[in-house]
Amino acid sequence: MKKTAQLSLLERTVKELGFTLRYEKGNFLGGECRLREDNVVVVNKFLPLEGKIYTLAQVISKINPSGLSPETAKLVDGLVDRSLFSRENLE
Numbered sequence: 110m111k112k113t114a115q116l117s118l119l120e121r122t123v124k125e126l127g128f129t130l131r132y133e134k135g136n137f138l139g140g141e142c143r144l145r146e147d148n149v150v151v152v153n154k155f156l157p158l159e160g161k162i163y164t165l166a167q168v169i170s171k172i173n174p175s176g177l178s179p180e181t182a183k184l185v186d187g188l189v190d191r192s193l194f195s196r197e198n199l200e
Contacts (some may be wrong), residue, residue: 112158115184119165122181123150128172132161141171142148163188 110118123130129147132154139152139161152164166188169181177185 110184112162114157115162116165117119118181118184119162119169122169122177123165126169126172128168139168 120130127148128141128150131149133151134154136158137151137153138148141148141150142179143149148166150165152161156164157186166185169177170189
């Protein structure tokens with residue numbers, strides 16, 4: 110799958126999860142937050158394409174929703190190595 114298609118898939122997934130997606134400039138990578146009544150995902154618009162993809166994959170992984178499409182789940186799992194932060198490695 111091309112990088113632009115991966116980004117589109119992750120953007121669509123974030124929006125389907127009920128988050129507002131914003132690309133902003135600043136000295137940050139990105140992440141999810143709550144702004145008043147809205148759940149917002151903010152991504153640095155100056156990141157390269159791979160950085161945007163990785164940031165969105167991290168947010169989706171952190172939210173850990175059930176019912177992700179197999180394609181999205183495979184992409185997120187491939188980008189975010191959860192084993193580094195699993196309970197077994199922390200204990």
